[in-house]
Amino acid sequence: MSTVVGLTGQSGAGKTLISAVFEREGFGIINCDHVAREVTEAGSGCNKELAGYFPECFDEEFVLDRRAMGRIVFADREKLDLLNSIIFKYINALIDEKIKELSLCCDFILLDAPTLFEAGADSKCDVIVSVTADEKLRLKRVTKRDGIDEESVKKRFSSQHDEDFFEAHSDYIIRNNGSSAESEAQALKIINEIKEGKIGGSKR
């Protein structure tokens, strides 16, 4: 079986930047933001189930209004838990399929997942790498990247685990407070250790 590396961290920390380094180094990539979009394509079983609880976020064709859903769940912990309790079943099933497919061609797979722990997908991983960055920097990066206001971004941040949690639950931490090049160098070092089998090794 392939070695599966989980890449996680708070919004704006720099997972996409680091994921690109793993890709360049030959890892098969599963991007869970994309998986989440796949399971919520128009008319999907997941959308039909979600529409029973969040009718205001769907039209008659069961198309998800992502902005509307984000506004609701990132402002209300109970609503977020409800969304997660439904969507994670579909996301985990699709991740399992993708791991199986990629295992046929890749010795190493990267699972890039902001909600790795919340979804319980950490149990699929042999190694866990978290990316962290100071909140001020993350705030600046995300408001610029997504073109949304600070208040909405702060709500999204408070829906996620804090830095101490990631520090306590990861094999490696990449601190992305400096230049992209410095963080990419940290990632390369970790990738070499994983490839040399210093940490991880398939547990599945």
Ligand SMILES: CC(C)(COP(=O)(O)OP(=O)(O)OC[C@H]1O[C@@H](n2cnc3c(N)ncnc32)[C@H](O)[C@@H]1O)[C@@H](O)C(=O)NCCC(=O)NCCS
């Ligand atoms: C609520 C939704 C519809 C908002 O969509 P939108 O297009 O506005 O945002 P997008 O999906 O690009 O997410 C942006 C960022 O928000 C954060 N985020 C997304 N979902 C969650 C969540 N359930 N809990 C905490 N943070 C989250 C992540 O850092 C993510 O990168 C969407 O995020 C969603 O379906 N979330 C639940 C599924 C999930 O956990 N996805 C993450 C990958 S497993």
Ligand SMILES: Nc1ncnc2c1ncn2[C@@H]1O[C@H](COP(=O)(O)OP(=O)(O)OP(=O)(O)O)[C@@H](O)[C@H]1O
């Ligand atoms: N070291 C850095 N210096 C300057 N800009 C950076 C650095 N790292 C990341 N960025 C920029 O910050 C933004 C957020 O980074 P990225 O998209 O990689 O975060 P993420 O962890 O994937 O966030 P999310 O969970 O919200 O998708 C991007 O626009 C990226 O180009």
